[in-house]
Amino acid sequence: MSLESVRYRPGCLAVLNQLLLPHESRYEPVRSLQEAWEVIRSMKVRGAPAIAIVGCLSLAVELQRIEVKEKDQLVTFILDSLKFLVTSRPTAVNMAKAAEELSVFVHLEAARADATSESIRKSVIQWAEDLLTKDVEDNKKIGDYGAQHLLQRVPGQPVTILTHCNTGSLATAGYGTALGVIRSLHMMGHLAHVYCTETRPYNQGARLTAYELVYEKIPATLIADSMVSVAMKEKGVSAVIVGADRVVANGDTANKVGTYQLAIAAKHHGIPFYVAAPSTSCDLSLEDGGHIVIEERPSQELTDVNGKRIAAQGIGVWNPAFDVTPCDLITGGIITEFGVFAPQELQAALTKVMKEKKWQKNEACV
Numbered sequence: 132m133s134l135e136s137v138r139y140r141p142g143c144l145a146v147l148n149q150l151l152l153p154h155e156s157r158y159e160p161v162r163s164l165q166e167a168w169e170v171i172r173s174m175k176v177r178g179a180p181a182i183a184i185v186g187c188l189s190l191a192v193e194l195q196r197i198e199v200k201e202k203d204q205l206v207t208f209i210l211d212s213l214k215f216l217v218t219s220r221p222t223a224v225n226m227a228k229a230a231e232e233l234s235v236f237v238h239l240e241a242a243r244a245d246a247t248s249e250s251i252r253k254s255v256i257q258w259a260e261d262l263l264t265k266d267v268e269d270n271k272k273i274g275d276y277g278a279q280h281l282l283q284r285v286p287g288q289p290v291t292i293l294t295h296c297n298t299g300s301l302a303t304a305g306y307g308t309a310l311g312v313i314r315s316l317h318m319m320g321h322l323a324h325v326y327c328t329e330t331r332p333y334n335q336g337a338r339l340t341a342y343e344l345v346y347e348k349i350p351a352t353l354i355a356d357s358m359v360s361v362a363m364k365e366k367g368v369s370a371v372i373v374g375a376d377r378v379v380a381n382g383d384t385a386n387k388v389g390t391y392q393l394a395i396a397a398k399h400h401g402i403p404f405y406v407a408a409p410s411t412s413c414d415l416s417l418e419d420g421g422h423i424v425i426e427e428r429p430s431q432e433l434t435d436v437n438g439k440r441i442a443a444q445g446i447g448v449w450n451p452a453f454d455v456t457p458c459d460l461i462t463g464g465i466i467t468e469f470g471v472f473a474p475q476e477l478q479a480a481l482t483k484v485m486k487e488k489k490w491q492k493n494e495a496c497v
């Protein structure tokens with residue numbers, strides 16, 4: 132069984148506290164919206180898809196337990212809750228997109244002639260629960276599309292992949308995005324080796340990706356972030372694959388800080404650079420990466436390791452959690468659940484898929 136970042140049954144939600152990994156596996160209950168906001172902000176749970184899933188499931192848990200009689204009161208509660216959850220972490224778009232979609236859904240449900248508080252409550256809970264299965268399905272598609280694309284593109288197999296941050300089961304409902312592609316390559320028997328970066332300052336690579344790779348028995352080596360160029364030069368890296376917190380209309384991509392320099396180094400070495408991201412991480416409302424709000428994290432995440440200060444007292448600190456990789460450095464493509472697209476093709480491809488989906492939904496209603 133693969134690792135689970137989230138455990139859910141109706142009325143009951145728990146997250147694996149990722150701050151304690153790899154030393155201790157402890158699930159902690161999330162009983163309210165406030166607790167969900169706190170586990171997300173403190174990064175006990177992190178990764179763009181997992182943030183949205185925990186946020187929406189915490190709303191499902193609240194809806195199981197609260198007593199609301201009036202329909203309008205329930206709708207207001209749901210809309211306010213979603214607005215609150217979106218404030219937990221600003222860069223990853225998944226929670227904001229889920230909030231937007233769920234808000235539209237609630238309005239439509241409430242407008243039905245036979246709508247009651249109970250029917251709205253039930254359908255919102257179902258909507259949130261569906262995110263779990265949908266995310267795993269999407270990740271498997273990303274894994275397979277990405278693996279096939281890469282195998283056709285890069286010479287020499289089996290392949291060696293370099294990845295950054297954590298994009299696996301711990302960052303999603305399961306399987307993973309960039310790590311999902313690695314998992315698929317491994318299952319197909321075409322993976323030689325993985326290099327995973329430590330991912331300073333908060334070490335998601337050393338703490339979480341290394342843990343997942345060991346757990347899955349995938350051959351892998353941990354490197355410091357400062358070793359990526361030499362690894363590309365000397366270790367036969369076939370491709371770089373990373374995840375995303377927000378991919379915007381022109382393909383510019385916000386991801387864990389350090390991604391940008393990785394893409395520059397990959398271009399220098401002629402190594403294809405891929406972004407693996409579900410459509411839930413794509414934000415076509417922003418034209419380019421200059422409009423993405425970049426979260427700044429507390430200075431202690433840079434100055435301290437495991438609660439112990441390593442930096443000189445008195446030094447100033449700048450700690451952006453993410454950087455933006457310009458679309459022209461994404462030379463391999465953007466791997467989504469609908470296929471692999473060049474950055475400049477993404478907007479048109481996703482718009483087309485969304486139109487078709489809307490059309491299918493309308494057909495189903497007739």
Ligand SMILES: CSC[C@@H](O)[C@@H](O)C(=O)COP(=O)(O)O
Nearest residue numbers: 177178179296298302374375387
């Ligand atoms: C499938 S996870 C994709 C991204 O969210 C991931 O690459 C990343 O940057 C995570 O950052 P984090 O700050 O750990 O939430």
